Amino acid sequence: MSFWLLALSACGSSSSDDDEPGYVKLYNASPNSPDIFLTLDEDLDEDYDEELEQTYSGVGYSEALRDVEVPSRDYYVELAYQDEDSSLRTDLALIFESTLYVPPETIVMYVLSEDFPNPVITEFQIPVIDDDDDTNDDLFNLRFLNLHPDYASLDVYMSKSDETFNEAVLMGTHGYLALSDNNKLDEDQYTFYITEAGSSEILFESVEVSYPFSNQYILAIRPNFGADSTPFVIDNIGRTSNTEYQSSNAQSQFRLYNGIEVNDLMPSYRGSIEVSAAMPLFADETFQVLTSNLEAGEFTDFFITENGDYEFNVKSGGTSDYLLQNQLISLPANAQRTLFYYTSEESVDEDGDGDIDENGDGIIDQTEAIIQTLVVNNSNQTRLYDHEIKIINLVDDDEFSGVTFYFVQSDESIETASNRRTAGLATLQTLILRNNTYEVYAVANIDGREIILNSKLLTLDEDSREQFLIFEREPNSATGYEMRFVDQTP
Incomplete structure (x- = not known):
């Protein structure tokens, strides 16, 4: 792997006492890079107890490692990324190695910029200011x-x-x-x-x-x-x-997803919704219809608007019946978000006494369907070697409270899978997967048994985008459930 290295100094005054420590820092501004690990080692050939040999936590895009205080002396320095399951130093993929002298009262900062696999690596030496x-x-x-x-x-x-x-x-x-x-x-x-x-x-x-x-x-x-x-x-x-x-006047983008199930408790809803929105900052707020017939299981295109706070209304498609009214949605500057509409069922306490079994027969007397919204920030990264998966569980089911998603590699089983997440209804879960082929299983505990609700093959490579895993009911599926993978940003 090739790279550029520029070594630059920043002028200024500082203490030059050799007993004073120095500092090492890493800032990652390479937009498609994986997390970068910085290692300092006093001696590559020896391994004494007092010797400093340390690999610091991975630094993702737009992140910076806090100043690491080290004795002022010579070191070997490595920059590397994780391309296998192991994050041990010996298993990391090197992109840069060199010798480094850390002067006293000086911050040595490495900056990654431009694209992988050929990032620009720049070294700055910055005096510590302690006035x-x-x-x-x-x-x-x-x-x-x-x-x-x-x-x-x-x-x-x-x-x-x-x-x-x-x-x-x-x-x-x-x-x-x-x-x-x-x-x-x-x-x-x-x-x-x-x-x-x-x-x-x-x-x-x-x-x-x-x-x-x-x-x-x-x-x-x-x-x-x-x-x-x-x-x-x-x-x-x-x-x-x-x-x-961000820029103070940066616009925002959002899109809508209809994950609302047809439900006997919502007789006017037949599988599509009308969504309108307005900014509540003005006295004469006017609602604009964003979509008049968004079918279940579909996304809208992205809407571009000024950043700020909005009110959203949701009606059953083709009717005047509100499913959700005057909901506050914030759209921050420069953000891209997806609004997932979904259904949950809640027990009704008719007289407000805290008892949902009004006649004491052990049965909940009444339930109602509630339309809710999960607002998710889309990732705008274009990673090469790994990718973000955001898991969206839109199933409210009496038989199970959560679903565990296993991402199984060829040398693993469900039991030994190193990548797994459990997601309840509309509880967002996120993980980063390295490029590979995964057999993905959705598993729930029903009556004390582990039941596979659905499985899919997922292949990630350098051309893949960041993904949503959406889990929903599907009447035509053998188990009644389905998961699908969708690009966060098409």
């Missing part, structure tokens, strides 16, 4: 890092959050893969603006970013793969945390 005056004067420290390969040079402006671009200050022009000098700023709430170098056309205006502590940060600018057309997303990388921020 007593920062705390006394309520100051924080900020650098900028341009990680967008389509923009060789960007201008970044900052204003207080209650100001506009007219009051913003140019913080510098930042070349691709270039880390800026440090800026010492007042603790406050800020808005960031990004333009092409020398231009006044705003390409990105951030939501409010708060800096309440005297800390040291890097603001990384990376490509946006979300629902909106804005080219950028920013990550505010601190010593121990990393927070993603």
Whole structure:
């Protein structure tokens, strides 16, 4: 596997006491990468008790490893990913190995950018800033890092959050893969603006970013793969945390899925629904019909709208009967969501006394069907070597409370399967599967016996998308149930 390595330093002042520790950090901005593991080893050939040999937790896309404190000395460093079941260092697939000297009071940060299988790996050495005056004067420290390969040079402006671009200050022009000098700023709430170098056309205006502590940060600018057309997303990388921020006016996308079963308790529902929505921010809210005849088991296309809070109404298709009314749905900036409508049955307490067996005969006197919504964030990643599976169980059944889904590889059985999840009604479960072929079984415990409700073959490869596993009733199935796999983002 090939890669680029750039070694860069960030200028600044710091202590040079050799007894002081240094720090190592990893930030993953490679959009189709698997989780990346960083290993430090003092000596490849020896294994003494006092020797540091440590593989740190995998770092996914847009994530950062918190600063790892280590003694200031020479190390061997490895970057690798998991391509087999084992996550042991010896079983990881290497993408980079080198020697590294960690200077005292310095953060050595590795940054992955661009696409696998040929990521760009950049090393930065950043002095630790520990100024007593920062705390006394309520100051924080900020650098900028341009990680967008389509923009060789960007201008970044900052204003207080209650100001506009007219009051913003140019913080510098930042070349691709270039880390800026440090800026010492007042603790406050800020808005960031990004333009092409020398231009006044705003390409990105951030939501409010708060800096309440005297800390040291890097603001990384990376490509946006979300629902909106804005080219950028920013990550505010601190010593121990990393927070993603979107464009303030980024649009949102959503689609609808009808998982509502025909039920005698809803006589007007015959298998299709009409869905309408309105923003409740305005006094004269007007509901717009999104779909007038969404059949059971079908998705709508994606709707694109401004981000914010909405009210949704659901009617039985072709009737004026509401199944669900004035439901609040939030659609965040740059997010892509799927709204799964489904049915659950609840016992009715007619007189409100907490007793659902009104006549004491041991039988629940009355039940009603309730239409509910499971709101799921779609993944916008395009992973190469592994893929996200989100499990959606839309079955409300008296015979079992949950279903266990086993993803069985060729050298496994159901009992030994290393990948499994149990999902109750509308309780979202997520797992990451490496590329392989899996026999997938849906199993429920019914009357003390494990019953296979359905099985399907799933093959994942480099061309696969992130998946929904949807589990529903299917009268034409031998068991009355079916699961199917659907791309989260077609």
